[in-house]
Amino acid sequence: MPVIETAYAKINLALHIQRRRDDGYHELETLFAFVDAGDTLTARAAEADRLQVRGEFVDALDDPFDNLVMKALTKLPRPGGIELLLEKNLPVAAGLGGGSADAGAVFRVVRDMHGLPDDWHTRAAKLGADVPACVDSVTCIGRGTGTELAPIKNDLAGTPVLLVNPRVMIFTPQVFTEWKGIGGGPLKGETAREIAMSGGNDLQKIVTEDLQILEVILALNSLSDTNPVLHRMSGSGATCFALYETNEARDDALREINTRHPEWWTLTGNLR
Structure with a gap:
């Protein structure tokens, strides 16, 4: 088998x-x-x-x-x-x-x-x-x-998530090379939800402000328009994610993204 x-x-x-x-x-x-x-x-x-x-x-x-x-x-x-x-x-x-x-x-x-x-x-x-x-x-x-x-205490298990990628490849060394030595400090919080909500992605600023990769900026703005609980770039990009309260809200967001940007790659699921 x-x-x-x-x-x-x-x-x-x-x-x-x-x-x-x-x-x-x-x-x-x-x-x-x-x-x-x-x-x-x-x-x-x-x-x-x-x-x-x-x-x-x-x-x-x-x-x-x-x-x-x-x-x-x-x-x-x-x-x-x-x-x-x-x-x-x-x-x-x-x-x-x-x-x-x-x-x-x-x-x-x-x-x-x-x-x-x-x-x-x-x-x-x-x-x-x-x-x-x-x-x-x-x-x-x-x-x-x-x-x-x-x-870490995982109080986000089962949370609906939408991933979008504007079909741009960003190579990790390219992003880390641009880091200027200013970071977000230690992560704060006792649970996954607390850490996620209080934290950020130091690489996101590099991609959107220093490298000015417009496709990622557009992806983040588009996800923001869908009223997520949290949206952010993952890792060194270019994929961005959004978390939602319900599967229905996530699926509504997917339909909106697909209508506005049918050429983007998307994936829906729930956090493990």
């Missing part, structure tokens, strides 16, 4: 940069959350590792066979090969941790089929800063470069 895993779309409900490290990376605090939709991985036991990729965004992958899915497989010891089919539904370089979410789903596939080594977190962190959080894909705090995880 195949093993099927969803690579849940990651969003940063809040992201505060603390400092630039000597190695060029940045210390940060972020509130990770995950939408109950994303890419899909279908796995079967095989004699050797194989990967097939399909979906709307397959052409955006520079080399589908050298992406984080295959790299994740090589990081995990197991007695046999795994054949994977990746349905690429999430846009690339979009602030959703798409590649990291795919890698996290690979870890869960291997966990279900063979179990994970005790040092799985270290192996995941070597693949990227978002990968450890994407393995369990639950709301949590990320510190350091994002790999140091801490639990």
Whole structure:
């Protein structure tokens, strides 16, 4: 029987940069959350590792066979090969941790089929800063470069969410390079809702004010017009999210966005 895993779309409900490290990376605090939709991985036991990729965004992958899915497989010891089919539904370089979410789903596939080594977190962190959080894909705090995880009371589970992307690719290093050393300070609050509502995204100011990426500004303004509880850019962009009180309010917002901007990519779901 195949093993099927969803690579849940990651969003940063809040992201505060603390400092630039000597190695060029940045210390940060972020509130990770995950939408109950994303890419899909279908796995079967095989004699050797194989990967097939399909979906709307397959052409955006520079080399589908050298992406984080295959790299994740090589990081995990197991007695046999795994054949994977990746349905690429999430846009690339979009602030959703798409590649990291795919890698996290690979870890869960291997966990279900063979179990994970005790040092799985270290192996995941070597693949990227978002990968450890994407393995369990639950709301949590990320510190350091994002790999140091801490639990948080998740009072946002089930919250309706709308994602929009104006089909612009923004590469993370481009945004972090522009950081001028002014951050939002420590995250404040005891629960996910408190932290999300009191926090912000330090990268959003860079994208909208310093880089002046007009498509992201338009996406944020468009979401604001739908009367959300909270709307913000995720990660380094260009995907923006909005949270709503009810599924009906979210679906009304989706119809409004689709009518005004039918060319945009959209995704609806609920926070895990």
